Amino acid sequence: MSADRSPVTDADVCVIGAGPAGALVADRLSAADHDVVILDAGPRFEDGAPTRIERTERAIRPAYGRPDVWDVGGERDAYSATGEWFYPLNHARVKGIGGSTLHWQGMVMRLHEDDFASASERGVGVDWPIDYEELRPYYADAETELGVSGADDNPFGPPREEPFPNPAFPPSYSDGLFAEACEKLEISMHSVPNARNSEPYDGRSACVGYGTCQPICPSGAKYDAGVHVESAEEEGATVIERATVEKLEHGPDRIEAAHYATPEGEYRQEADAFVLAAGGVETPRLLLLSDSEHYPDGLANSSGAVGKYFMDHLFAGAGGVLDEPTRQNHVGFLTSESHQFYDDADEEVGPFKLEFFNYAGPSPVEQALGGDQWGDELLDSLQASYGNHVAVGGLVEQLPREDSYVGLDPDETDHLGNPVPDVHWNVGDRALRTLERANELQTRILEELGADVRWTVGPENTGPAYHHMGTTRMGTDPTESVVNPDLRTHDLENCWIASSATFPTGGALNPTLTIAALALRAAERVDAAL
Amino acid sequence: MELTRRDAVAALAAVGGGAAIGLSGLVEPPSATSNDHGPRESGSGAPDDAEIEETLVATAEVVYPSAISGIEEFVGTFLSGRLDREEHRAGMARAVSELDELAAEWYGDRFAALDPGERNEFLRELGADLVEEDPGGSTAERVRYYVVNEVLLALYASPTGGELVGIENPQGHPGGQASYQRGPQA
Numbered sequence: 001m002s003a004d005r006s007p008v009t010d011a012d013v014c015v016i017g018a019g020p021a022g023a024l025v026a027d028r029l030s031a032a033d034h035d036v037v038i039l040d041a042g043p044r045f046e047d048g049a050p051t052r053i054e055r056t057e058r059a060i061r062p063a064y065g066r067p068d069v070w071d072v073g074g075e076r077d078a079y080s081a082t083g084e085w086f087y088p089l090n091h092a093r094v095k096g097i098g099g100s101t102l103h104w105q106g107m108v109m110r111l112h113e114d115d116f117a118s119a120s121e122r123g124v125g126v127d128w129p130i131d132y133e134e135l136r137p138y139y140a141d142a143e144t145e146l147g148v149s150g151a152d153d154n155p156f157g158p159p160r161e162e163p164f165p166n167p168a169f170p171p172s173y174s175d176g177l178f179a180e181a182c183e184k185l186e187i188s189m190h191s192v193p194n195a196r197n198s199e200p201y202d203g204r205s206a207c208v209g210y211g212t213c214q215p216i217c218p219s220g221a222k223y224d225a226g227v228h229v230e231s232a233e234e235e236g237a238t239v240i241e242r243a244t245v246e247k248l249e250h251g252p253d254r255i256e257a258a259h260y261a262t263p264e265g266e267y268r269q270e271a272d273a274f275v276l277a278a279g280g281v282e283t284p285r286l287l288l289l290s291d292s293e294h295y296p297d298g299l300a301n302s303s304g305a306v307g308k309y310f311m312d313h314l315f316a317g318a319g320g321v322l323d324e325p326t327r328q329n330h331v332g333f334l335t336s337e338s339h340q341f342y343d344d345a346d347e348e349v350g351p352f353k354l355e356f357f358n359y360a361g362p363s364p365v366e367q368a369l370g371g372d373q374w375g376d377e378l379l380d381s382l383q384a385s386y387g388n389h390v391a392v393g394g395l396v397e398q399l400p401r402e403d404s405y406v407g408l409d410p411d412e413t414d415h416l417g418n419p420v421p422d423v424h425w426n427v428g429d430r431a432l433r434t435l436e437r438a439n440e441l442q443t444r445i446l447e448e449l450g451a452d453v454r455w456t457v458g459p460e461n462t463g464p465a466y467h468h469m470g471t472t473r474m475g476t477d478p479t480e481s482v483v484n485p486d487l488r489t490h491d492l493e494n495c496w497i498a499s500s501a502t503f504p505t506g507g508a509l510n511p512t513l514t515i516a517a518l519a520l521r522a523a524e525r526v527d528a529a530l
Numbered sequence: 531m532e533l534t535r536r537d538a539v540a541a542l543a544a545v546g547g548g549a550a551i552g553l554s555g556l557v558e559p560p561s562a563t564s565n566d567h568g569p570r571e572s573g574s575g576a577p578d579d580a581e582i583e584e585t586l587v588a589t590a591e592v593v594y595p596s597a598i599s600g601i602e603e604f605v606g607t608f609l610s611g612r613l614d615r616e617e618h619r620a621g622m623a624r625a626v627s628e629l630d631e632l633a634a635e636w637y638g639d640r641f642a643a644l645d646p647g648e649r650n651e652f653l654r655e656l657g658a659d660l661v662e663e664d665p666g667g668s669t670a671e672r673v674r675y676y677v678v679n680e681v682l683l684a685l686y687a688s689p690t691g692g693e694l695v696g697i698e699n700p701q702g703h704p705g706g707q708a709s710y711q712r713g714p715q716a
Contacts, residue, residue, distance in 0.1 A: 054615070056545045060687065060702050063663045063675060172710045198707070208704035210545065218545065219704065330699045330710035358710060363701040365686040369679045372660050374593035375650075382686075382695045 005262040007269040008037040008238045012530055014258055014271035015039070016245050016286070019099020020512055021498035021519040022277030023228035024145060028523035030235035034530060037269060038229065038237060039260055041244040041282075042096030045070070046226070056210065056218040060363075062370040069215045070094040070102055075415035076244070079281075083404065083425035085464075087312075092466035093279060097241060098226040100279065100466070101512065103215035106195040106222045106333060108148050108513035110139045113158050114343055115351065115507035118399075123347040124430065125399050125505040129476045129485040132158050135517050142516035143193075146223045147201040150193030156339035157190075166198045168335075169207075172358045173327040174390060175336040181448040182338070187441075189336045189356065195223040195512070196333060202227070211359070213332035243267075246416055248274070248290040248299055254494045255299075261416050273494045273526050277519070280310065280468025280501040284406045285421045287472070300472075300489040305482050307407050309400035309470035310423065311506045314431055314462045316352065316438035319360050319391030320451035326390050329363045341441065342508065350397035350434040351508040354441065361389025390451050392442040395465055397508040398431040406471050425464070432459040434508075467511045472501040487522040494529075498522045533600035533690060538607030541688035545702035577626045579613050581642075585626045588642040590681040592650045595694065598685075608684040618676075621665055625676040628669045632656065653678065 013029050015022045018040035030036045046052070058064040067073045067090045077095070081087040094102045113132040118125035140162040143150075151168035152160060168191040171179075175189065182189050196217070197206045207221040217224075233239060242262055249257040249268070257270045276283050284307040290299035298306045338354040345351040364382045373381055398404075404426040408419040439458040446453050457463075475481025478490035483502050489495045498519040500511045577585070587605045594601060613619045626641075633641040636655070637648055644652065653659065657670040663679045664671035683702075685691035692700035699705025 049617075053545060056702070057683075060545060061663065061675075061679065061683070063665055169707070170711050173713050176713075207707055209699055209706050209709065210704050211699070211701040212545070325696065325714035327697075327710065327712070327714060329697060329701055330705070331707075332701070335710075364692065364695040364697060365683065365700050365702055368682045368686040369663065374659060374678070374682070376595050376597075378593070378682075379595040379694055387696045 003241075005240050005243055005264055005267065007267050008035065011035050011037045011269065011271040013037070013273045013275060013526065014269050015275045015277055016258060017099065017277035017279065017282070018097045018225060018229050018239065018241075019277060019279060020101050020225040020228070021515050022099070022275065023225035023232065024516055024519040025275050025277060025498050025523045025526070026232040026237050027228040027235065028520060029527060030232045030237040032527050034527070036232060036237040037271065038232065038239045039243040039245055039258060039269065040095070040097060040239070040241050041076070042094070042241065043071075044097040044239070044241045045102070052216065053218050056212050056216050059212045059216050060366055060369070062366070066091050066103070066215055070096065078412060078414050078420045080409040080412060080420060080422040081425065082422055085425045085427055087423040087425040087464060089281065089421070089423050092464065092468070093281070097229050097239065098224040101224040104512065105214045105510070107510040108143070108146060108193050108195045109509040110158050110160070111507045111509055111514055112156075112339070112342055112351070114345065115505065115509075118505045122345050126475070128504050129474055135514070135521070136160075138517035138521045139513060141520050142513055145228070145520070146195045146513070146516060147197055147204070148193050148195055148513070149198035151191045154190040154339060155188060156342055164193065166201055168192075169194060169198050169333070170335065172331075172335050174358060175356055177322070177326065177390070177449060178336065178356045178392075178445065181445055185444060185448055187338055187445065188340050189338050192334045192337050192355075193513075194333055197221045207331070209331050211329060211332045211363070244416060245278075245286060246289065246418055248286065250290065250292065250294070250299060250492065252294045253492060255492055273496070273530060275496045275498055275522065275526060277498045279499055280471050281406050281421050281423060283497060283499050283501045284471040285408065288408050289418055295491070300482055300491045300495060302491050303479055303481055305473055305480060307471050308402050308405045309473055310404045310406050310425060310468070311398050311400055311470040311503070312425065312464035313395040313467050313506060313508055314398060314427065314435060315393060315457055315465055316396050316435045316442065316462065317391060317393040317457040318439060318442035318446055318453055319357070319389060319455050320446050320453040321361075321388045322390055322449065322451050323388065325387050326360070328358060328360045328389055329386075331358055334358060341437075345397070348430065348433060349437050350399070350430050352394050352396045352434050352438045353508055354438070355393040357391040357393055360391035362386060390446065390449065392445055394438045394442065395508045395510070396431055396434040396438055397506055398427050400470050400473070400505060401426055401428055435459045435462055465510070467500060467506070469500040469503040469506045469511060472497050472499070473504045474502040475504060486525040487518060488525065496522050496526055531597050531599070531690070531694065533598060533604035535603055535607060537600075537688060537690040538604045540690065540703070541604065541608045541684045542611040543704060544687040576623050577630070579609075582613065582619075582622050582626050583609050584642045585629065586677060586681050588649060589653070589677050590685075591646055592653065593678055593682060594685060605681055605684060612680070621672065622676045622680065625669070625672045629673055629677060632669070
């Protein structure tokens with residue numbers, strides 16, 4: 001049976017991308033009685049084989065890489081990475097209903113107040129055109145939608161008054177070990193807000209401890225955007241999966257239709273309003289692919305900023321072993337972190353946070369499946385490897401840079417013959433200095449703990465946290481930004497962007513709660529415009 | 531350590547088995563597995579479920595730690611949640627069939643009929659200890675995936691196998707929210 005992927009007649013809103021931003025926008029606008037159609041390049045995974053539990057097995061078995069868990073790769077997902085730093089794009093995204101929340105870690109913090117005013121408060125980067133107070137009620141709304149489990153115990157976080165919808169996950173055993181060392185160093189630890197249920201919430205189970213959170217939660221306790229896609233459908237929205245939008249047909253002021261390709265053929269979806277929610281790489285790529293006589297450098301690109309200022313967070317970490325059990329790898333999420341040094345940020349050193357790992361060292365089952373021993377030898381080896389690892393991680397901000405960008409690679413095409421995205425990722429010295437500073441603190445904590453420090457990830461070997469930001473930045477000046485503070489493109493009156501692509505700067509906190517808050521705000525603006 | 535039926539049900543509840551616990555809220559009891567089969571002649575066609583089970587039990591006797599007993603029921607119960615995956619079952623059947631053919635060529639009998647020392651030697655000669663598992667790879671890589679790692683997954687993603695290593699809620703097992711908070715003496 002072939003699916004009906006033909007366009008919806010008389011659609012009010014066409015949402016492109018079924019990740020968290022697109023799902024929330026679609027849900028809100030559907031609930032407001034608008035006719036909404038969602039197009040996504042990937043499938044609805046729940047519809048067929050392999051099942052989610054079978055995909056979870058892929059997460060553990062060595063035969064499969066991370067992209068295999070959610071079928072990323074192949075011609076559809078071809079890309080280039082020409083920057084100073086290699087960017088492993090297909091480890092960093094999922095296409096399909098739920099988008100990258102299918103494989104995300106699920107940490108959901110609010111940005112700090114200074115993150116919205118980097119130029120003013122830190123002397124580098126740019127200010128956002130909106131401040132924390134503007135976004136604050138939407139953050140609370142987003143926490144409710146995602147069912148965040150958290151506690152108001154972060155003395156360094158921005159002000160908040162609303163309780164979290166679920167209680168925080170209690171600290172881990174190893175958090176207790178870290179707490180003693182941190183107390184001696186006068187470093188405060190606090191809970192981590194998690195978009196996973198500590199208790200049953202919104203019809204979904206509480207976490208049952210599979211320990212495979214990233215890249216997959218088989219129980220559904222971890223939020224993924226499929227929740228809001230389903231809710232939108234219940235309100236009447238139409239979802240068209242395996243529908244790759246190739247081009248946006250437009251005049252000088254409006255988008256008229258999205259041209260999309262499906263396994264059955266090509267279609268044209270008209271709508272009164274368009275919301276681009278395809279993430280920080282595919283959103284600018286679609287705009288660049290939609291160039292025209294009106295917009296020779298790419299749609300909505302009068303500023304020349306489309307694709308520019310690509311940012312990610314960089315990982316800093318250190319780990320080692322203790323001479324006592326540390327009880328790692330029971331769960332795949334974090335329960336404690338520290339924002340104590342976050343707001344020390346200035347021109348020289350950026351904001352960063354510290355994370356206390358619950359999954360340091362090898363997972364015994366993965367080691368067993370990948371080893372070259374068995375029987376008693378294997379057990380001896382597992383017992384020797386497991387049990388006493390510790391690690392402290394962290395995320396570091398990189399600044400927006402014009403030479404860090406997402407462009408089109410004219411020499412390589414995807415399955416539809418369109419130029420693939422080129423992720424040209426450059427990082428900058430401030431981020432590298434921040435990694436050094438984070439490493440200093442991480443090492444000091446481990447040494448205070450009595451650990452034999454075995455590894456460090458810092459300026460020489462860091463990698464991205466898979467948070468794609470900045471490529472359609474928000475601002476008030478149409479010559480320097482792509483969307484206005486209402487997230488509508490400066491150039492087109494019926495096109496909004498809901499994505500971390502609109503972040504002018506990235507801070508050093510996982511972006512999805514901010515994506516969700518901005519999406520809810522964008523939905524309000526679209527509703528008002530309709 | 532004696533593996534019990536309860537251990538096998540726990541292994542089934544883990545990632546290798548059928549249901550995601552958080553979604554279903556319960557574990558289906560394993561169906562009884564047939565053991566009333568005679569030995570299969572080498573080259574006599576695709577192995578049936580009982581023959582697959584017999585081969586995997588024979589493998590587990592080699593690749594599990596020597597302190598483990600109760601393997602037959604454990605592996606049999608685990609497989610009851612695996613053999614209904616059509617594609618996976620076909621992969622297992624093919625790997626078992628090839629394993630038996632080579633065992634007959636090299637050692638003069640089906641794999642499960644060899645003594646444990648011969649089985650160990652044969653699997654190592656095949657290279658199943660050194661290769662990376664690959665469901666679409668060479669015979670050795672598929673034997674590693676569908677036979678050796680099948681039973682290692684059953685053991686080490688279950689609380690029983692985890693406890694041997696020191697982790698009662700290993701990755702892949704839905705062991706709840708309490709164990710990560712507990713200390714080593716608890």
